[in-house]
Amino acid sequence: MDDKQPQIALEGGGRSQIAFEDDRQSQIALTIAYRGAAFRGFARQPGQETIQGALEQALATLYHREVQTVGAGRTDRGVHAHGQVVSFGLCTEEIAEHSLGRLRSALNALTPDDIVIRFVDLKPPGFSARFSASEREYRYRIYTKSTPPLFLAPYVWWLPREHPLDIQAMKAAAELLVGEHDFTSFCVATSSRDKNTVREIRSLLVFGADHLGESCHVVQVIGNAFLHSMIRIIVGSLAEVGMRRHPPEWIGEVLEARDRTCAGQTAPAQGLTFWRVRY
Amino acid sequence: MDDKQPQIALEGGGRSQIAFEDDRQSQIALTIAYRGAAFRGFARQPGQETIQGALEQALATLYHREVQTVGAGRTDRGVHAHGQVVSFGLCTEEIAEHSLGRLRSALNALTPDDIVIRFVDLKPPGFSARFSASEREYRYRIYTKSTPPLFLAPYVWWLPREHPLDIQAMKAAAELLVGEHDFTSFCVATSSRDKNTVREIRSLLVFGADHLGESCHVVQVIGNAFLHSMIRIIVGSLAEVGMRRHPPEWIGEVLEARDRTCAGQTAPAQGLTFWRVRY
Numbered sequence: 001m002d003d004k005q006p007q008i009a010l011e012g013g014g015r016s017q018i019a020f021e022d023d024r025q026s027q028i029a030l031t032i033a034y035r036g037a038a039f040r041g042f043a044r045q046p047g048q049e050t051i052q053g054a055l056e057q058a059l060a061t062l063y064h065r066e067v068q069t070v071g072a073g074r075t076d077r078g079v080h081a082h083g084q085v086v087s088f089g090l091c092t093e094e095i096a097e098h099s100l101g102r103l104r105s106a107l108n109a110l111t112p113d114d115i116v117i118r119f120v121d122l123k124p125p126g127f128s129a130r131f132s133a134s135e136r137e138y139r140y141r142i143y144t145k146s147t148p149p150l151f152l153a154p155y156v157w158w159l160p161r162e163h164p165l166d167i168q169a170m171k172a173a174a175e176l177l178v179g180e181h182d183f184t185s186f187c188v189a190t191s192s193r194d195k196n197t198v199r200e201i202r203s204l205l206v207f208g209a210d211h212l213g214e215s216c217h218v219v220q221v222i223g224n225a226f227l228h229s230m231i232r233i234i235v236g237s238l239a240e241v242g243m244r245r246h247p248p249e250w251i252g253e254v255l256e257a258r259d260r261t262c263a264g265q266t267a268p269a270q271g272l273t274f275w276r277v278r279y
Numbered sequence: 280m281d282d283k284q285p286q287i288a289l290e291g292g293g294r295s296q297i298a299f300e301d302d303r304q305s306q307i308a309l310t311i312a313y314r315g316a317a318f319r320g321f322a323r324q325p326g327q328e329t330i331q332g333a334l335e336q337a338l339a340t341l342y343h344r345e346v347q348t349v350g351a352g353r354t355d356r357g358v359h360a361h362g363q364v365v366s367f368g369l370c371t372e373e374i375a376e377h378s379l380g381r382l383r384s385a386l387n388a389l390t391p392d393d394i395v396i397r398f399v400d401l402k403p404p405g406f407s408a409r410f411s412a413s414e415r416e417y418r419y420r421i422y423t424k425s426t427p428p429l430f431l432a433p434y435v436w437w438l439p440r441e442h443p444l445d446i447q448a449m450k451a452a453a454e455l456l457v458g459e460h461d462f463t464s465f466c467v468a469t470s471s472r473d474k475n476t477v478r479e480i481r482s483l484l485v486f487g488a489d490h491l492g493e494s495c496h497v498v499q500v501i502g503n504a505f506l507h508s509m510i511r512i513i514v515g516s517l518a519e520v521g522m523r524r525h526p527p528e529w530i531g532e533v534l535e536a537r538d539r540t541c542a543g544q545t546a547p548a549q550g551l552t553f554w555r556v557r558y
Contacts (some may be wrong), residue, residue, distance in 0.1 A: 033430075063437055082430075082492040096442050116428075116429040118426050145397065147387060148392070149395075150313070151312075151314070197548060211491050212491075213362075213554070273492075277483070
């Protein structure tokens, strides 16, 4: 989910270079939704069913060549998307080959049912789903009833509570994370992906929602970009506050510590949905 | 889904008699939700996985005897429930054996994940989930975007439309069905379950909803009781009006005709949810 440094990627090396080889090609941006449970994460992996792999296989079928894609966020295994964006370059002849509407239908037909291509847009050369993104939004759902969720079961973290979560305390804690901070405490300690651990959270809200007759709490996080597992560790930590194991101020102490072991658990992947990208 | 004539049932004969043998026993009412796709309908059938069958098997494990249950509505294969009610009689010793809270946990543990026991209530002798019900509510979801639904896929009828449904026309047509009518045209022609085909629809509304980021139309039907497939045929007929194949007044003609072949198709089971029962 780390997507911050276009410079490094533009300077080339490995996969990133491939994505930028076609700098003068027009770009296609797909807005896609998927159910995380059906895949081993977003990023392509040889021999594994991944979202990027399934898309690239469909594109190879359509264009009779290898098509490398770039995603706005590399969601982990089990994480869902409502509005992930994936881009790739096409040459003029390829763009003329299928209308955008037909491309959408073809991709929906050629990919598994657990991926839906919602929109297809033509973008100027140089556009990258990853590096052109200015803002990303994730939503995390927590279900706290003592009886298990049913219709929402695949899309929530079930945290059965005898007493309701202290939502006011969670909101107060959430406010301490808004702004530009070093989020080392909220990043997988072993991750080598994230050398620069400063990120900006623009909005972090906690509100209630009702879907298919079942009520849940939603943690909505908007920021420029996020470290590996950052949102899930934030949610796991806010849950500690909601369960009254720590006061809201504790979140500030965790942030200051710059130490992953100070934060709460990593909340389960299935509660998380990559909601939207802004360009 | 036909549940109208307590007299006949009280007078005995077959299954109904069994349900009323324990007239002096206290009754337990379970409010349950389930995903229709996982079962071959509500009603017990030897050798088939049904909702009633799964509940009765769990009750037999708990009480070491056969426990016969009565459901508020016999939902067809594929139909979901948010608030189905199921009742059964227990003797005083059996009621003392498990608290209601423990009974709920035990039933949730002993039934498949596709059934959730949401509430357990103690009711006076003579209570029947079926015959004591005064009002039933069903909701039907229609998804009309040209791209397939994802998170809502198992819970909607996907009716991809180039032009949006004419919701105003559907509302006008729906109003013609409100009241006490002979619903022969909206009942499975081969059904022998329904001798008296007069039912009262108290409210029939069409409105929009958004679940998990996906928008759909909801047809909400409230009535005393319903004939076999009645709601699905009503929805299939309202959809004809929504697609501008017939004007709203056509629904009145269909009603008058008392002939199933005049109405629209039976809308697919998976869009239907048994929402609530009032006593």
